[in-house]
Amino acid sequence: MGLEISDRLAKKFRRNLIERGIEFLLLLAAMSAVFTTVAIVSILLYESYTFFEHVSLLDFLTDTQWTPLFADAHYGIMPLVSGTVTTAAIALAFAIPVGTIGAIYLSEFASHRVRETVKPILELLEGVPTIVFGYFALLLVTPLLQKFIPGLPTFNMLGPGIVIGIMVIPYIASVSEDAMRAVPMSMREGSYAMGATRFQTAIRVVTPAAISGIIAAYILAISRAVGETMVVAIAAGQQPNLTFNPMDSAATITAYIVQVAMGDLPHGSIGYQSIFAAGLVLMLMTLFFNLLGHFTRKKFREAY
Amino acid sequence: MVTVTTPLKAESRDLNFIYNGGIHALKGINMPLYEKKITALIGPSGCGKSTFLRCFNRMHDLYPGNKYQGQIVMHPDNTNVLDAGVDPIEVRMRISMVFQKPNPFPKSIYENVAYGLRVRGERNKRIIDDKVEEALKGAAIWDEVKDRLHDLAFNLSGGQQQRLCIARALATDPEIMLFDEPTSALDPIATANIEELMTELRDKLTILVVTHNMQQAARISDYTAYMYLGEMVEYGDTDRIFTNPTRKETEDYITGKFG
Numbered sequence: 001m002g003l004e005i006s007d008r009l010a011k012k013f014r015r016n017l018i019e020r021g022i023e024f025l026l027l028l029a030a031m032s033a034v035f036t037t038v039a040i041v042s043i044l045l046y047e048s049y050t051f052f053e054h055v056s057l058l059d060f061l062t063d064t065q066w067t068p069l070f071a072d073a074h075y076g077i078m079p080l081v082s083g084t085v086t087t088a089a090i091a092l093a094f095a096i097p098v099g100t101i102g103a104i105y106l107s108e109f110a111s112h113r114v115r116e117t118v119k120p121i122l123e124l125l126e127g128v129p130t131i132v133f134g135y136f137a138l139l140l141v142t143p144l145l146q147k148f149i150p151g152l153p154t155f156n157m158l159g160p161g162i163v164i165g166i167m168v169i170p171y172i173a174s175v176s177e178d179a180m181r182a183v184p185m186s187m188r189e190g191s192y193a194m195g196a197t198r199f200q201t202a203i204r205v206v207t208p209a210a211i212s213g214i215i216a217a218y219i220l221a222i223s224r225a226v227g228e229t230m231v232v233a234i235a236a237g238q239q240p241n242l243t244f245n246p247m248d249s250a251a252t253i254t255a256y257i258v259q260v261a262m263g264d265l266p267h268g269s270i271g272y273q274s275i276f277a278a279g280l281v282l283m284l285m286t287l288f289f290n291l292l293g294h295f296t297r298k299k300f301r302e303a304y
Numbered sequence: 305m306v307t308v309t310t311p312l313k314a315e316s317r318d319l320n321f322i323y324n325g326g327i328h329a330l331k332g333i334n335m336p337l338y339e340k341k342i343t344a345l346i347g348p349s350g351c352g353k354s355t356f357l358r359c360f361n362r363m364h365d366l367y368p369g370n371k372y373q374g375q376i377v378m379h380p381d382n383t384n385v386l387d388a389g390v391d392p393i394e395v396r397m398r399i400s401m402v403f404q405k406p407n408p409f410p411k412s413i414y415e416n417v418a419y420g421l422r423v424r425g426e427r428n429k430r431i432i433d434d435k436v437e438e439a440l441k442g443a444a445i446w447d448e449v450k451d452r453l454h455d456l457a458f459n460l461s462g463g464q465q466q467r468l469c470i471a472r473a474l475a476t477d478p479e480i481m482l483f484d485e486p487t488s489a490l491d492p493i494a495t496a497n498i499e500e501l502m503t504e505l506r507d508k509l510t511i512l513v514v515t516h517n518m519q520q521a522a523r524i525s526d527y528t529a530y531m532y533l534g535e536m537v538e539y540g541d542t543d544r545i546f547t548n549p550t551r552k553e554t555e556d557y558i559t560g561k562f563g
Contacts, residue, residue, distance in 0.1 A: 187407050187409065187410075188366075189366065190409065191409065194396065194400065194420040194473070194476070195396040195420060195423055196423040197423070205410070208410045
């Protein structure tokens, strides 16, 4: 008997050890994302700190020129922000309506067969390398636009903006469609039973019921559009311009970062540090949109 | 007792229903629906009572491949609601429905009740206000919600949500109201409220109710139909069905020997 008990104790000890080991591994996996984020933020902050020792924050925010690599260097982030905001805004102005309507169609109107064909194709579009989209903008969309808008320069924000829009449509459509399909059938039946049409049901009942998921899709799309690099680097001209005019060429924060990172700037130079300051601004922008999305979703969260 | 003078509101004539996939769920159902009376459908799970109920407002049209045969005729205009030429939306404008689980929309209490009016194109705020109040009073929930009409409907309790769904169905002045096990998700007090409400609604409209609860059928209905395996085994005056059923199967079911 005594032997048996000690046997069991030994087993219990081993079991606990294994349990703890597994728990630790799981924790490690979960923490890896947190560590990475912390590391990125600290490097950004650290390098930007050096940058801001040379450039005052006021100049950074108010100067209207961004020419860190010129003899007459200016460090105003606003031209890059305006380029980023304009291309992202064009993209979203295009992608949000198209993506949302696409989601409504797929979820509420399309037959089973159409949905099962279209959705994988949409999701395939998510996997196309962005450099392909960049040349798509430069060599196809902009020349096409030039036929309708005479005087549109080869490098402009409109073409890349639209192409980024095309890129994020699958995100919006696919995530919103998932959210709409998660709305219980009983809610749709309730609407139909009241004599509503399919369209009324889709717009007045299903969409509001899925709104928190739809907003999540929009936030994902905004972050993608703001952070998109290759399309604008290739097709928007890489010239920091403080303008919101889609016809102008411009550079975005990300386009500037690749431009500088691909050159041969000495490590520790002010030009090199500037990419971290720009990166920090980009991160703050996406953080802002993510937080905005988080709180809007909370506000609209529906329990059903 | 059934009086010959009670007018018919609707009747099913030799109704067959076949689900997509070939399941023959209803077999030759003939049943009258008397005006301003409550008719209860009872029977074990899977007997086809909900399927039958959902034929009345063509809910089966929402899913592809379902087939109706036979007729459900509404009186006095003799419209066969199952006729392919009859618009299911028009049918649902005349026949409303309350579901098993309360299914309010993700809207305010007010907008839930106004929904049917809005989809019918009503825009006049005064008319909508009046109708919403009337419907909420009719569903015996006005006093509980009158100070928070613009709160989200999900904040109500289960029983209140179900009364809200009844108000929503009432707001459009339907001729017939279908109840699909309206109290199966509710506690006994909420159930008693809904039952009382249904007996009051009898003054205004014709009710067809599916219930799993035989006591409920006995308490509230005027006529009862017992269904089994897609067939209507027995139909009659509720008092008679429960005291003196003519069919052995009915007796076995209501006495609890079966089902």
